[in-house]
Amino acid sequence: MVKAILGLLGVALLVAGCSPPAAPGSGLTVFAAASLKKTFTELGARFEKDHPGTKVTFNFAGSSDLVAQLTQGAPADVFAAADTGNMAKAVDADIVAGPPVDFATNTLTIVTTPGNPKGITSFADLAAPGTQLVVCAPQVPCGAAAAKIEKATGVELSPVSEESAVTDVLGKIITGQADAGLVYVTDAAAARDQVAAIAFPEAGDAVNTYPITVLKDAADPTAAQQFVDLVRSADGREILSAAGFAAP
Incomplete structure (x- = not known):
């Protein structure tokens, strides 16, 4: 009996020794x-x-x-x-x-499909007839920044879509669902050659x-x-x- 108990204890200790340490959190x-x-x-x-x-x-x-x-x-x-x-x-x-x-x-930048087929060079160009623009919704930080630039410049944008996240705006440009979008410079950099990025000076007036x-x-x-x-x-x-x- 004693040998059996000692044997079981030995097995238990061996198993415990092989177990991973408890997670700290x-x-x-x-x-x-x-x-x-x-x-x-x-x-x-x-x-x-x-x-x-x-x-x-x-x-x-x-x-x-x-x-x-x-x-x-x-x-x-x-x-x-x-x-x-x-x-x-x-x-x-x-x-x-x-x-x-x-x-x-972070600041905004304009992104277009590669090659910038619409020839967009400025914030005002986003309001040109026939340009399909995607932006963030006004309650989203990137959308609030865009609205601030609109007000400061007097340029009235007419987006075809307002997204709930900046990554959704970027996604629509990458997949060719729109001509241009307003995203953060960091998002444009992460997308690399999937988009063309066009910086515009007015972005400095709406830093998030x-x-x-x-x-x-x-x-x-x-x-x-x-x-x-x-x-x-x-x-x-x-x-x-x-x-x-x-x-x-």
Whole structure:
């Protein structure tokens, strides 16, 4: 009997010794603006490498959609918006753990199908008859920036479609569903030769600032703050800069 018990204990200890270590956290959920998909995916991989056992899950969408989800109770640890206006809504809803901090800025550029067949060279050209234009909806940061430029220039745009995320605008240009679109310089850079990018000076009058914050109901506030710190670190700045984001 004693030998049998000792044998079972030995097997149990052997199995325990072969088992992987317990994960330090259950995971991290980050709600981030669609224009951050490439950079935050890379930062998420970096975070997981530095914090073994912690899985980072992202929800990328238009900032206005993300705020709506969060205020309706969607669980998340970190929120990064593409403008201060939508972050202000999160603050007003009392769902943030502390004051948001700015970590990047972005500006609009015109994108067309490769070769720029319509010969677009300026913001005003987007209003030319017969030009099929796609923009972000006004409540989305990229759409608000476009509306601000419209007002400043007096150019009245007539888009054929208003999208809920900047990535949707880009997608319609890449697939040839429209002649031109207004997206962030970072999105145009990520698309490479799938689009032609046309910079315009008026874009400098509508720069979007990106804030980030830990959410009040974060399941793991410590890990959430560590992710925010990574985004704002020298490594984070390097990744963001390489994608075309400017410093705040």
